[in-house]
Amino acid sequence: MTGHRGAILGLHLGVIGVLAALYFVLPAYHVSNLARIMVLSVFAMGYNIAFGYTGLLSLGHALFFASGLYATGTLVQLAGWPAGPGLLAGIAGGALAALAVGLLALRTTGVAFMIVTLMFAQAGYLLILYFGPLTRGDEGYVIDRASRVVAGLDLSDDRTRYFAALALFALALLACLALVRSPTGRVLVAMRENAERSRMLGYDPFRYRLIGLVASGLLAGASGAAYGLMFGYVGATFASIQYSILPLLWVLLGGAGTVLGPFLGTLVMFYLVDLSSSVTTAHLMVVGLALLALVLFARKGLLGSLRERALPWLP
Amino acid sequence: MKDIPITRTPSRRGLLKGIAAGTGTLAAAGAFPGFIQAQSSEPIRLGFQLHRTGIGAAYGRWYERTAQAALQVLNDAGGINGRPVEILFEDDGTDPKRGAEVVEKLATQGRCDAVFGALFSNVVVGSAPRAGELRIPYLVCSEGHHVASGITNRWTLQPGITDVKSQVQAMAPWVAANLGKKVTMVFPDYAFGYDHRDFFTAAMEAQGGEVVELIAIPPTETSFTRHLPRIPSETEVLYHVMVGPAVLTFVKELGEFYGTGDHPEIFGFIDSLEAVDIAGPGLEFLEGTHFWEGHPRCLQPGASEHETFYRAAVGVDDNGASVSDAREVSTYAHMFSAWETLFVIKAGMEAAGYQGPDDRQAFVEAIEAMTEMPLSREHPQGDKVFNGRTHQVFGHQHISKVAEGRLEVVHTTSIEDGLYPDEVDYTTQPF
Numbered sequence: 001m002t003g004h005r006g007a008i009l010g011l012h013l014g015v016i017g018v019l020a021a022l023y024f025v026l027p028a029y030h031v032s033n034l035a036r037i038m039v040l041s042v043f044a045m046g047y048n049i050a051f052g053y054t055g056l057l058s059l060g061h062a063l064f065f066a067s068g069l070y071a072t073g074t075l076v077q078l079a080g081w082p083a084g085p086g087l088l089a090g091i092a093g094g095a096l097a098a099l100a101v102g103l104l105a106l107r108t109t110g111v112a113f114m115i116v117t118l119m120f121a122q123a124g125y126l127l128i129l130y131f132g133p134l135t136r137g138d139e140g141y142v143i144d145r146a147s148r149v150v151a152g153l154d155l156s157d158d159r160t161r162y163f164a165a166l167a168l169f170a171l172a173l174l175a176c177l178a179l180v181r182s183p184t185g186r187v188l189v190a191m192r193e194n195a196e197r198s199r200m201l202g203y204d205p206f207r208y209r210l211i212g213l214v215a216s217g218l219l220a221g222a223s224g225a226a227y228g229l230m231f232g233y234v235g236a237t238f239a240s241i242q243y244s245i246l247p248l249l250w251v252l253l254g255g256a257g258t259v260l261g262p263f264l265g266t267l268v269m270f271y272l273v274d275l276s277s278s279v280t281t282a283h284l285m286v287v288g289l290a291l292l293a294l295v296l297f298a299r300k301g302l303l304g305s306l307r308e309r310a311l312p313w314l315p
Numbered sequence: 316m317k318d319i320p321i322t323r324t325p326s327r328r329g330l331l332k333g334i335a336a337g338t339g340t341l342a343a344a345g346a347f348p349g350f351i352q353a354q355s356s357e358p359i360r361l362g363f364q365l366h367r368t369g370i371g372a373a374y375g376r377w378y379e380r381t382a383q384a385a386l387q388v389l390n391d392a393g394g395i396n397g398r399p400v401e402i403l404f405e406d407d408g409t410d411p412k413r414g415a416e417v418v419e420k421l422a423t424q425g426r427c428d429a430v431f432g433a434l435f436s437n438v439v440v441g442s443a444p445r446a447g448e449l450r451i452p453y454l455v456c457s458e459g460h461h462v463a464s465g466i467t468n469r470w471t472l473q474p475g476i477t478d479v480k481s482q483v484q485a486m487a488p489w490v491a492a493n494l495g496k497k498v499t500m501v502f503p504d505y506a507f508g509y510d511h512r513d514f515f516t517a518a519m520e521a522q523g524g525e526v527v528e529l530i531a532i533p534p535t536e537t538s539f540t541r542h543l544p545r546i547p548s549e550t551e552v553l554y555h556v557m558v559g560p561a562v563l564t565f566v567k568e569l570g571e572f573y574g575t576g577d578h579p580e581i582f583g584f585i586d587s588l589e590a591v592d593i594a595g596p597g598l599e600f601l602e603g604t605h606f607w608e609g610h611p612r613c614l615q616p617g618a619s620e621h622e623t624f625y626r627a628a629v630g631v632d633d634n635g636a637s638v639s640d641a642r643e644v645s646t647y648a649h650m651f652s653a654w655e656t657l658f659v660i661k662a663g664m665e666a667a668g669y670q671g672p673d674d675r676q677a678f679v680e681a682i683e684a685m686t687e688m689p690l691s692r693e694h695p696q697g698d699k700v701f702n703g704r705t706h707q708v709f710g711h712q713h714i715s716k717v718a719e720g721r722l723e724v725v726h727t728t729s730i731e732d733g734l735y736p737d738e739v740d741y742t743t744q745p746f
Contacts, residue, residue, distance in 0.1 A: 029423035036416070126533070129505050139436045139459070139506030140411065142444050142466050156448050232444035235411050235437050236505075273413075274420070277406050281367050 004313035011314075012177055015260060016170045023162050033274070035162045037266050038169035039226050044254070044262030045176050046094075046219025047247035052256035053180055054212030055192030057110075059244050060101065060117030063124040064217040066239035067097035068224030070128065070135070073234030077143045078134065083150045087225050094221010095214050097124075102213040106206055109195075118244065125239040140235025148229050155230045168226050169263070172219055177259050179215065180315055188212045189257075220247075249287075253294060255301030259315045264302055358401045359394070359669075361660065362421025362430040363653075364442065369409030371435045373590035377646040378432060378456070378653045379404055384629040385654040388692070395661045396669060403427060411441025418442045422451045428664075428672060431656050432456055434649065436506060443467040450746065452679050454660065456652035458482070458609070460510055463707035465739030469746050472682055472706040475656035476609060476649065477699075479507075480514045481733035485712045486607055487518030489726050494580040494605065495551025496524035501542070501565075502556050504531035511556050511584070532557070539565050543572045546579075555583040562587035563597055570600030581605065585612070585715075585722075589646040592636075594720025601717045605725070608713045610696045612647040613721045625654065625695035634721070651696040658693035659685070676746050682706075683742055700730050704740040709733050 019038065023031055043065050050056040071093030076086035105116040129137045148155045155161050179185045187208050190198040195205040228234050237243075246269075247262075254265025269287065276286035298305040307314040363382055366375035386402055394400050403425045407414040414433065421427045429452040433439050436459035443461075446453035447468035455462065455473050460480045462473040477485075490498075498519055502508030508531060516526045527547050532539065539561075546553060557565060569581075581604035593601060593612075612635030614626065629650075630638045637643040659682060666681035667674055683703035690698045699710040709730050715722040 027423070029420060032419050032423070033416070129533075132505060132509055136440075137505035137509070139461070140440050142440060145444070145447070156444075158448075231415060232448075233411060233415065233441045235441055237411050237437060237441075274416070277408075281406065283406070284368070 007313065008177070008315055012173060012259065015263075016166070016173065019166055019169070020163075023159070023166075028158070031162055032158065033270065035158075035165040035230065037270050038165040038263070039223055039230060040270075041250070041263040041266040042168055042172040042226070043220050043223035044247045044250040044266050045172050045259075046216040046223065048216075048251045048256060048258075048262045049176065049179070049188070049219065050213050050216035051248065052251055052258070052261070053185065053192060054188045054209055054216075055195075056106075056209060056213060056216075057114055057248075058117040058213075058216075059114045059241075059248075060105075060119075060121030060124075061216070061220055061247050062239050062241065062243035063101065063117075063121040064094045064097050064220035065224040065227075065243055065247075066124060066128065066236075067217075068094040068221030068226075069228045069234055069238055070224075071221070072225035073141070073143055073228045074134070076147050076229070077141060077234070083148055083155070083229055087150060087229060090225020090228070091218060091222045094224060095218035097221070098214045098217020099210070101217075102210045106209050106213065118241070121239070121241065121244050125236060125241075128236045128239050135234075135236065138236045140233060140237070143228060143232045143234060145232065148232060150229065156232065161230050165226070165230065168222065172222065173259065173263070176219075177315060180259060184208075184211065192257075249291065252301055253291070255304030255307070258301070258303040258307060261301055261303040268302070356398055358399045359396075359664065360425060360427045361400060361402050361657070362418070362425055362427035363402050363404045363432040364407050364414060364417050364421070364430055364438070365404045365432060366409040366434055366438070367404070367406035369407075371409035371438075374434050374646045374649065375406075375409075377590070377650045378434065381629050381650040381653040382432065382657060385657040388628055389657060389661060395664045400661075407433070407438055407442075409435050409438060411437045414438035414442040415445040418445050418451070418453065419449065422446075422449045427451070428669070428675070429454060429660060429678070431660065432653055434458075434652075436461055439471075440466065443471045446470050450675060452675055452682075454656050456649070456656055458649065458652075459507075460514070463702075463705040463738060465705075465741075467706075469741050469744045470679060472679070474659040474682060474685070474688075474701055474706075474708045475654075476652035476708065477710045477712065477733060478707055479510045480735060481707075481709055482607060482609075482712050483511060483515040484518045484735060485728035485733035486714060487515060487522050487524075488732065489714055489728070490552060490554075490582055491519060491522035491524045493726075494582055496522070497547075497549055497551040498524060498526045498554050499528040499530065499546050499550040499552070499579070500526055500554045500556075501530045501532060501539075501546075502554075504533045508532075508556065511554075515554065532561075536561070537564065539568045540572070543568065550579045553579045553581045555581065555587075557584075557587040563591070566600055567597045573600075582714075583607070585609075585648045589648060590644050592642070592644050593717060593722065602720075604717055606715050606717070606722060607648075608715050608722060608724070609648040609710075610651045611713050611715060611722060611724050612645070613715075613723070615724050619690060619695070621690060621692050621695040624692055625651070629654075655688075655694050655696065655699075659688075662693070679746070698730070700734075702737065704742055705737050706741050 047061050068090035072086045072090030075081040101120045128135045145156045153160045187203050191208050250265035251262050255261030276283040405417045407417040421430050431454035433455045434457050439455045439457045447470045453471045456475050458476050460478045463478050502511050530542050583606050585606045585608050614633040631645050632638050635647045663678050663682040667677040669678050685701045688694050688699040697711040699708045701708045712728040713724050714726040716725045
């Protein structure tokens with residue numbers, strides 16, 4: 001793989017470059033969509049670290065996304081914090097939620113882990129509803145435009161938002177690339193492949209899984225915090241089960257255990273819904289059929305299959 | 316001394332050139348008015364943010380039909396400013412994230428002049444910031460208090476339906492005077508329920524009544540049996556409001572709880588029974604109970620000609636069901652808002668001399684300047700008063716009693732009953 005270092009770096013930097021160029025080419029609607037997709041794909045990248053690389057099939061990642069969203073939203077809109085520190089608090093919120101859940105849930109594995117993480121996420125969702133007078137529950141609240149300024153950059157402005165989303169996306173993408181190619185990243189993959197054998201080699205599975213989950217929660221929190229500031233809305237829907245399933249689908253579609261897969265999956269799924277909903281009310285069926293086709297013909301997702309068949313060096 | 320030009324007979328070539336140039340000019344002159352004509356007769360495009368799927372789908376189906384019927388009437392009468400009108404419907408899945416994306420799609424890709432139609436509060440609150448950023452008029456049909464509370468923005472208006480704060484305030488005096496002063500409230504444990512809890516509690520206290528117990532039902536609840544014993548025996552009125560199919564279980568279990576014995580008066584919001592046949596099986600316990608209705612589902616004696624016109628145009632029978640299928644009950648209490656909002660858009664655009672997106676600000680200002688909305692074909696639910704400062708309209712509310720499976724109106728509030736002090740002045744905010 002080291003022999004392809006140039007190609008790997010070139011590919012990932014190329015994707016970032018193409019995304020930057022697309023701002024000047026695409027119509028306004030798609031520019032705004034891409035900003036959303038880039039922010040949400042950071043959530044998917046986070047999920048991919050836990051699921052794709054560490055082998056932790058979580059059904060509770062909405063909690064980490066919502067932790068970032070609500071930490072930032074609460075501090076900025078309700079406590080009057082500036083957006084910059086609010087954003088950092090949101091990122092920390094996602095990581096801390098993952099740490100707390102991980103310390104308890106990682107005592108389990110497999111199906112039990114799925115159930116425990118799902119339970120934690122549901123508890124988080126109900127907590128948001130419980131504190132309705134503060135959170136406005138399912139209805140949610142708006143973050144004022146005046147409060148959505150980070151380091152002098154007004155995130156309600158289309159151009160600023162696009163490049164802020166791109167910066168976050170690029171940072172997350174390169175961090176993921178660095179992580180999965182680092183010794184720690186290789187141990188995470190070892191945990192996915194065979195935790196017992198890794199333990200025999202002297203690596204503590206609990207510790208490494210916790211590292212994977214916290215890194216995953218950090219990215220999910222960053223995505224949630226950025227989404228709140230960029231699009232100005234904080235609501236309990238983002239903590240619901242749907243937002244635990246979505247990153248799983250994005251990652252499965254794009255290719256679990258590939259660095260670019262989560263972005264590709266988020267992109268394809270977004271446009272699958274967007275285009276099919278203009279044609280039919282059964283747009284979720286279209287998504288379902290696409291996933292069925294994936295299971296039948298490309299089990300490892302789009303980039304996973306590509307890696308298997310043509311590009312074995314793809315990280 | 317200047318030379319005097321000598322007039323010469325034009326050559327054949329010159330004549331041909333002149334004819335060609337003249338013909339070209341004439342052609343151009345002919346084409347230009349055609350271009351102007353094309354500009355001014357281009358359809359006005361309105362986006363409709365539709366709950367076609369998701370929890371709001373029952374409402375969405377009828378909101379679409381109502382908007383289509385209103386569009387037909389509008390275009391038959393010459394459209395807006397003489398221009399035909401098109402509506403682009405786009406499903407938001409009753410999801411706030413998708414809602415914001417749909418506003419974006421309608422505004423940028425659909426090139427719509429304005430967007431309207433959203434009902435569910437979370438979709439409205441989730442979409443309003445994006446509408447504000449895109450500087451597109453966003454007219455909601457939601458009955459939530461969000462617009463009038465000041466959390467939205469200058470581009471967001473609710474000119475087609477009264478908000479919940481006004482609704483409960485208007486009805487509390489009648490409830491206190493006719494049903495009882497000691498109220499137990501059963502409501503969903505989320506924002507929609509809190510609006511009822513807070514506004515009705517305050518309104519009852521103003522009438523010398525009191526809320527003796529608040530029973531918040533978690534949204535994940537499937538049975539209410541364990542909550543019903545919390546209803547105090549001193550309760551004179553049981554106030555219930557719920558969203559979704561849970562109400563069927565609630566009513567059935569309430570019937571089992573009280574059996575054939577005495578029970579408090581029951582007052583509910585029709586929201587939970589919209590699109591549900593009130594004479595259907597399992598709902599017998601509702602006989603003799605009272606409901607709020609924004610617009611009476613069953614045709615009432617002495618209904619206005621505008622009411623009968625509206626009912627026929629949308630295709631609803633005297634019982635509030637589809638004329639083509641009596642089992643398909645409409646969301647009659649709310650869906651008039653889609654109709655009336657479309658005609659407010661027409662009035663606003665005509666007042667503003669609306670030509671295109673550059674006039675969006677003038678359009679919003681024209682709506683802000685509106686006050687009286689008389690009972691008419693455009694406003695079949697009744698006359699209304701619009702408050703341009705809070706972007707909220709105020710109308711009449713109806714209290715109906717279930718009698719032999721029909722909803723009979725027993726009281727109609729005045730507009731003044733529902734007025735409250737302004738909480739925001741959007742007209743002072745920048746666009």
